[in-house]
Amino acid sequence: MKKPLLSATLFARVALTLVVVVIAAFVLWRVVDYYTFAPWTRDGRVSANVIQVAPDVSGLILKVNVADNQAVRQGQVLFVIDPARFELALQQAQANALQRKATLDQARREYARNKTLSDLVAHEVLEVSLSRVQAAEAAYADAQVAIGVAQLNQQRATVVSPVDGYLSDRAPRDGEFVTAGRSVMAIVDTNSFRVDGYFEETKLHDISIGQGVTIHLMGDDRPLHGHVQSIAVAIEDRDRAQGSNLLPNVNPAFSWVRLAQRIPVRVKLDEIPPGVRLIAGRTATVSIDPLPGNKRSHASGSAP
Structure with a gap:
């Protein structure tokens, strides 16, 4: 009577062992599949466009209207360069234009008089007076351009934000001298935030343009959603360099x-x-969502 009971107990143990082995094998296969083949990576970074703000004119900063790490709007005044020199340059350009306008008017009157007296004035004299009018017209046009440049410099003395964003942690100070074309602050464009994921090349076959993406930022449990915008077409070859003979x-x-x-x-x-x-620079885990009908069913959450 004891042998059937022993056989049933042994059968139950073997069955339980097989069930445990099957479950363990399935879990192991899922883990290996996820870590080896699933298109996800912990090597992701939040990125954004950083705009280098440089004045178009040189001069002393008269007033800074922003502070470090401050949020700014497009068109908001960042700082103002002392406009005194540009106002004087504009006045000088306007005075020069008046002088050249007077010269042009005089040349036109002389040409009109010589043209009226064409029977009494040599043809060469008429040509000379005409050339003087043309030269005076060119000089006056040049003076008008100088006025435009002076007005533009006066306008560019007020530096505004080109985008919506946040300042870097180094804004200029009152009284600093800035040079045209030299960056004095940086603005992170809030409308350009994106995520760059660096995927192993063995996982690219499961990534397509427009495919859905789930992102988890380190230290934040709330998922972000997006889609694949582009895939790089070239990376640097570290094993190849250019020799001295260009080979x-x-x-x-x-x-x-x-x-x-x-x-x-x-x-x-x-x-x-x-x-x-x-x-920008924050770490992220990036998981590519499976396409409809894809046999492989990858988890879209954060990596285990």
Whole structure:
């Protein structure tokens, strides 16, 4: 009577062991599939366009209207360069234009008089008076351009924000001298935030333009959603350099362990939930959502 009971107990243990083994194998397969083949990466970064603000004219800063790390709007005045020199340059250009206008009027009167007296005035004299009118007209046009340049310099003495964004942590100070074309502050464009994911080349076959993407920022549990905007078409070849004779200098060393190259994939954010703080350079986990009908069903959440 004890042998059937023993056989049933043994059968139950074997069945339970098989069930546990099957479950463990399935879980192991899922983990290996996710980490090896699923298109996701922890190597993601929040990126944004950084606008270098440089004045178009040189001079002393009269007043700075913003502070470090401040939010600014497009067209908002950042700082003002002392306009005194530009006002004087405008007055000088206007005075020069008046002088050339007087010269032009005089040349026109002389040409009109000589033309009226064409029977009494030599043809060469008429041509000379005409050339004087043309030269005076060119000089007066040049003076008008000088006025426009002076007005533009006066206008550019007030430096405004080109985009909506946030200032860097180094705004200029009152009294500093700035040079035309030299950057004095940086603005992070808030309308250009995106995520760059660096995927292994072995996972690119599951990534397509326009495909949905789920992003998890480090330290924030709220997911962000976007779509693949572009995939890089070239990366730097670190094993090849240019020799002194302009021939390729290829590294002869080769490691037996070949690591997959990382390919940048740009992700455009569809929407940003309220309260999520986007900071350029912040770390992100990027997971490509499976396409409809794809047999492989990858988890779209953060990596385990």
